[in-house]
Structures are given as C-alpha cells and as structure tokens.
Amino acid sequence: MPDDIKVHDAEFLGSMFTLEIDGVELARFQNVGGLSWETEVVEMKVSDKQGKVHFIKRPGQTKYPDVTFKRGLSTDDKLLKWYKTVLDGKVERKSGSIVVYDGAGVELDRWNFENAWPSKWSASDLDAGSDAIVIEEVTLAVEHMERKK
Numbered sequence: 001m002p003d004d005i006k007v008h009d010a011e012f013l014g015s016m017f018t019l020e021i022d023g024v025e026l027a028r029f030q031n032v033g034g035l036s037w038e039t040e041v042v043e044m045k046v047s048d049k050q051g052k053v054h055f056i057k058r059p060g061q062t063k064y065p066d067v068t069f070k071r072g073l074s075t076d077d078k079l080l081k082w083y084k085t086v087l088d089g090k091v092e093r094k095s096g097s098i099v100v101y102d103g104a105g106v107e108l109d110r111w112n113f114e115n116a117w118p119s120k121w122s123a124s125d126l127d128a129g130s131d132a133i134v135i136e137e138v139t140l141a142v143e144h145m146e147r148k149k
Contacts (some may be wrong), residue, residue: 016103019069021096026078031070032098035111037145038063042097064145066119067098073134075124083118083138091117108149115143 024068047053063065069079086094093115100109120139124132 013145016101016105018099018101019096020099021094023036027069027071027076028098029069029071030068031065034067035098035147036065039063053071064113064142066139066141067113067116067145068137068139070135070137073136079136080120080121081139083121086118093117110144112148113145115141116140 017032018028039062042058042060044058045053046056070127082092095114096116098111102108118138119141124135124136130133
C-alpha cells in the first residue's frame with residue numbers, strides 16, 4: 001500500500017455534536033442542517049489583444065445559509081428565551097460553534113459562526129394517537145461560518 005494512503009482516517013459520526021455559544025455548551029442536538037457556504041459566480045466579459053470577446057468567471061459574494069437544529073423538546077428553554085429577544089425587538093447576536101465528537105468524546109471537528117440570532121423556533125405537531133417524541137426546531141441566521149479543524 002502506498003505511504004500516502006492513510007488506513008485509519010477519522011470518520012465523523014453525524015450523531016455526536018453540540019451547540020456552543022460564546023464558548024459554553026448550550027445544548028446537544030439530534031440533527032443539524034445548513035453546514036455549508038456558497039460563493040456566487042460572477043461572469044465578466046473581456047477582450048483579448050486581438051479584440052476577441054470571451055467570458056471569465058470570478059468569485060463573487062459568499063453566502064452562509066441558515067443553520068437548523070433539531071432535538072427532543074426539553075424543559076431547557078435557553079433557546080426559546082433567546083428567540084424571545086427577537087420577538088421583543090432586542091435581537092441578541094451571538095457567536096458560537098457546532099462541535100462534532102467521536103465515540104470517546106474527543107473533538108473531531110468544529111464549525112464556528114458569527115453574529116447569529118434565532119430566526120425561527122417551532123415544535124412538532126402534537127398527536128394523542130402517537131408516542132413520538134416532540135421535536136424542537138431552532139433556526140439561526142448566521143453572517144459568517146468557517147470550518148476550523
């Protein structure tokens with residue numbers, strides 16, 4: 001086997017992660033969506049020395065999607081209280097991280113975000129005929145995100 005091939009690269013489990021706000025673990029979640037960024041493509045029309053026109057592509061503005069967190073509804077209402085600041089017109093922007101752990105609890109990866117605020121809070125439908133866990137969903141609007149590991 002070639003020396004440049006690693007046999008035991010760490011595989012990330014998509015089930016062990018936490019939300020940290022200002023360096024403090026706020027909650028653990030069963031689902032996080034929106035860990036991405038996208039840079040728009042700007043096409044520019046240019047002419048070469050012979051006058052031939054062609055297009056080149058340049059990077060434009062980078063956009064960061066909203067990040068959505070889901071977990072079983074609990075008595076912990078920190079996220080709901082944070083969302084209430086938006087309803088009260090006193091938006092509290094915070095920075096934080098989504099941290100991924102391995103099975104032994106060792107940090108494997110981290111996505112840091114800046115100037116986030118909760119733009120949506122919801123709970124799943126209640127159904128007397130079901131024993132399903134009620135799911136809390138919180139969406140954060142973020143201004144910047146980067147993967148740090």
